[in-house]
Amino acid sequence: MxxxxxxxxxxxxxxxxxxxxxxxxxxxxxxxxxxxxxxxxxxxxxxxxxxxxxxxxxxxxxxxxxxxxxxxxxxxxxxxxxxxxxxxxxxxxxxxxxxxxxxxxxxxxxxxxxxxxxxxxxxxxxxxxxxxxxxxxxxxxxxxxxxxxxxxxxxxxxxxxxxxxxxxxxxxxxxxxxxxxxxxxxxxxxxxxxxxxxxxxxxxxxxxxxxxxxxxxxxxGEVAAAIQHSIQATPALQDYALRLWRATAQPGEYGVRLTDADVHDANEVMLAGASPRGMSQLLRAARVCAWLHGRGHVTPEDVRAVFFETIAHRLCLQPVYELRRPEIVGALVRGILGQVAAP
The missing domain is CATH 3.40.50.300 (P-loop containing nucleotide triphosphate hydrolases)
Structure with missing residues (x-):
């Protein structure tokens, strides 16, 4: 060691x-x-x-x-x-x-x-x-x-x-x-x-x-930097995170469907998906999650464990849907995690 x-x-x-x-x-x-x-x-x-x-x-x-x-x-x-x-x-x-x-x-x-x-x-x-x-x-x-x-x-x-x-x-x-x-x-x-x-x-x-x-x-600060440099992410995990990012902006392209009768296309509710800062911080949190579990690499479970808390508040909806934000964003995040296949 x-x-x-x-x-x-x-x-x-x-x-x-x-x-x-x-x-x-x-x-x-x-x-x-x-x-x-x-x-x-x-x-x-x-x-x-x-x-x-x-x-x-x-x-x-x-x-x-x-x-x-x-x-x-x-x-x-x-x-x-x-x-x-x-x-x-x-x-x-x-x-x-x-x-x-x-x-x-x-x-x-x-x-x-x-x-x-x-x-x-x-x-x-x-x-x-x-x-x-x-x-x-x-x-x-x-x-x-x-x-x-x-x-x-x-x-x-x-x-x-x-x-x-x-x-x-x-x-x-x-x-x-x-x-x-x-x-x-x-x-x-x-x-x-x-x-x-x-x-x-x-x-x-x-x-x-x-x-x-x-x-x-x-x-x-020193320990946080050591965690980020030591906990690895495989190419397959990186591809998974990239697909999650794309799905936050175009959920309908990944098969995400909202059960709300007034919304037929998940894409129509979106104004913007997660920001580059948001995805960076998702992976920072996922590395810490892996470290707390004693692992030296990030798994899809680590990403999923912090995905809602790091991404949901960053999703920008069309103004007409903002008043229903809690129900719509929750359904979107569940749909993204359910439809984007993990490695």
């Missing part, structure tokens, strides 16, 4: 320990935890979707503690301005105006996870700042460049309340590696635990019980 293989083996054990510890804080979310772990090691930002109170903030706080970095949070409101994320002004104890760092700058380079709650309530100007931070992991603050080399952005969309919201543009959605839906646990024993076990009633105490730095955030 060479040095790189030994490094990845050791880090895989840490990643599995990370998942086990996260599951202590948020129960009944095994698939969500695996997807978030995949995003962490693929260095991809995540769009979260779920109802109020299902544990999104608790999950992210748990990950911030387990990787040892700083956690910051901002609430999306209609009056939030871009500068509110960088600094805030107030009257100090001496009665004079004072300026303090905002949530994106107060932790400096130690910021590991930034959670933007209800991003669709914020103005497009705020989205623009966040997109730059996500793309460049830096921003201009206090007349200098502030680097955020370890930053991962998680943004939440409230899918229940739509009043006074700004829908996220397709270009903005494409910046997120994944969109992950978090629902309440289905099992009765898990629901009973959330209701009656006191440890789940105090989030601060719950997070404090978790070990710090199981996966040191400063090294994640």
């Amino acid at each position: 060479d040095r790189n293989d030994a490094l990845l083996h050791d880090w895989r054990e840490r990643a599995l320990q990370l998942e086990a510890q996260a599951a202590r804080a948020v129960i009944g979310q095994q698939r969500v935890i695996r997807l978030v772990t995949t995003a962490v090691f693929a260095r991809g930002h995540v769009l979260l979707q779920g109802d109020v109170g299902v544990g999104k903030t608790t999950l992210l706080r748990a990950y911030a503690r387990l990787i040892g970095g700083a956690f910051a949070r901002a609430e999306g409101t209609i009056d939030l301005m871009p500068n509110d994320l960088i600094y805030h002004t107030h009257i100090g104890k001496d009665g004079r105006p004072a300026i303090d760092p905002g949530p994106l700058t107060e932790h400096g380079e130690e910021l590991a996870i930034f959670f933007f709650n209800e991003i669709n309530r914020a103005r497009p100007q705020v989205h623009a700042l966040l997109l730059r931070v996500m793309a460049e992991r830096s921003l201009n603050a206090f007349n200098r460049e502030q680097r955020l080399p370890h930053l991962l952005v998680f943004a939440d969309r409230n899918r229940v309340e739509r009043e006074e919201t700004f829908e996220i543009a397709s270009a903005a959605r494409d910046r997120f590696m994944m969109e992950i839906t978090i629902d309440a646990p289905e099992a009765d024993d898990e629901r009973l635990a959330l209701m009656f076990e006191p440890r789940f009633h105090d989030t601060d105490a719950l997070i404090a019980q978790l070990p710090e730095g199981v996966v040191p955030y400063q090294a994640l």
Whole structure:
């Protein structure tokens, strides 16, 4: 076993320990935890979707503690301005105006996870700042460049309340590696635990019980790069991924059929398929998925395991079909995975 293989083996054990510890804080979310772990090691930002109170903030706080970095949070409101994320002004104890760092700058380079709650309530100007931070992991603050080399952005969309919201543009959605839906646990024993076990009633105490730095955030970039260089993709797997990409734009050409009586041709609902960035990030996530399973190469199962979360939010429908996006996109993705033959 060479040095790189030994490094990845050791880090895989840490990643599995990370998942086990996260599951202590948020129960009944095994698939969500695996997807978030995949995003962490693929260095991809995540769009979260779920109802109020299902544990999104608790999950992210748990990950911030387990990787040892700083956690910051901002609430999306209609009056939030871009500068509110960088600094805030107030009257100090001496009665004079004072300026303090905002949530994106107060932790400096130690910021590991930034959670933007209800991003669709914020103005497009705020989205623009966040997109730059996500793309460049830096921003201009206090007349200098502030680097955020370890930053991962998680943004939440409230899918229940739509009043006074700004829908996220397709270009903005494409910046997120994944969109992950978090629902309440289905099992009765898990629901009973959330209701009656006191440890789940105090989030601060719950997070404090978790070990710090199981996966040191400063090294994640190096490990992520090693995963991408070490996990191989065969020519057959590459051809499979290419056919999946083409099917996202022309699903009808691959035999995808929608059962909706109003849609006779799957091609007619499509405005654009997955972007090159999207397919690149699909394969980044698939390599991490293979690594977490102890494999040295990507399999079709690895691609399929992350396909919906990495591609569905990137599919652009004709405007007339956007209001029915959840049902149509779900059927499209299922049809693509069902009709494009795997090697």
